[in-house]
């Protein structure tokens with residue numbers, strides 16, 4: 100039976116330092132590239148959560164050695180083999196990053212996951228794999244479950260890809276492409292959301308020595324070896340969003356240590372976004388510090404590059420002092436849940452007026468009221484509920500265990516932040 104979490108109400112300012120575990124996106128790329136490299140690699144301080152544990156399990160199922168060494172993972176590449184079964188859970192990264200790796204295995208690899216995973220769009224990836232010479236049996240659905248019939252090699256070469264529904268389709272193809280016989284010359288058929296995540300993929304490939312160039316219509320990866328690499332994983336800046344938002348909601352102060360000076364993580368844009376919503380944002384020697392000023396300003400923004408920040412930002416919009424408009428995020432309908440619909444339901448339940456747009460939503464704050472909200476099995480909808488609960492007494496959320504996807508101890512960290520008057524929340 101699903102749990103219900105009564106989210107803490109907090110009428111007084113928070114003042115906390117909140118360290119965060121590793122980035123889901125960087126951990127996923129580190130695992131895949133280490134698995135395809137020419138020797139053993141160490142992933143230092145990887146995120147240990149459902150999505151990244153499933154990525155490791157999927158690679159192990161293909162024959163890759165992944166051992167724990169304290170908090171690190173030691174990855175030892177091996178001949179990739181089928182038959183194998185991969186459980187992608189609800190992880191878009193596993194759904195889109197492992198099929199191109201599976202195509203290099205010498206046998207069939209079947210991929211499936213949670214009921215909602217079977218609704219997440221993947222036709223662009225499956226079509227591209229076929230164009231690159233890979234046999235994929237998906238029953239014509241363009242979604243999981245499907246079987247990649249690996250033959251031990253992928254021809255690769257020129258391919259036009261529809262990645263309008265997820266940037267992960269591009270990332271998945273690029274990550275494995277150096278191991279394709281002809282590499283890849285990937286041209287986009289249209290737009291692609293979440294560009295920082297594609298840049299993260301390109302940067303990670305280059306760090307492993309891959310020859311990657313941007314072209315007029317996409318990216319080209321030359322065939323060749325990937326060098327082994329020991330990589331320290333940065334903190335997950337997208338998971339910083341609810342904690343930093345708490346500073347705005349309570350008029351308090353939250354610092355996230357080890358904020359990278361330069362990064363491809365889209366969460367880095369929180370400084371500008373929260374600044375636009377009225378926060379004071381400073382980079383201090385202790386980390387990124389966000390201070391609430393007592394005012395939450397409305398936000399009018401294209402969030403296409405930073406879609407995964409939307410649930411928390413939309414929750415802030417419901418607490419703002421004017422109407423907001425968030426656009427560029429049509430692809431959020433294919434995320435862990437249809438996030439446009441879910442945000443409409445949740446924000447309406449706490450008193451906002453919400454209008455869905457073809458590519459986003461408008462949020463007009465109204466008199467706030469307590470409500471029982473659904474998590475929709477979506478970790479970031481639990482984060483959004485927690486942010487709302489700071490301002491609205493009596494916000495409860497069913498299915499809070501969804502946070503295991505990327506931050507299993509989210510509720511403990513949230514309580515630690517609220518308990519801290521100063522110093523480090525634990």
Ligand SMILES: O=C(O)C1=C[C@@H](OP(=O)(O)O)[C@@H](O)[C@H](O)C1
Pocket residue numbers: 123124125127191192264265266267270292293296297406407430
């Ligand atoms: O490559 C990645 O690590 C991710 C890319 C994005 O996917 P979409 O482009 O499907 O939004 C993002 O939302 C997701 O959380 C992680």
Ligand SMILES: C=C(OP(=O)(O)O)C(=O)O
Pocket residue numbers: 189190191192407434435479505
């Ligand atoms: C969209 C997300 O996840 P996924 O990697 O499953 O697509 C997310 O974490 O917000």
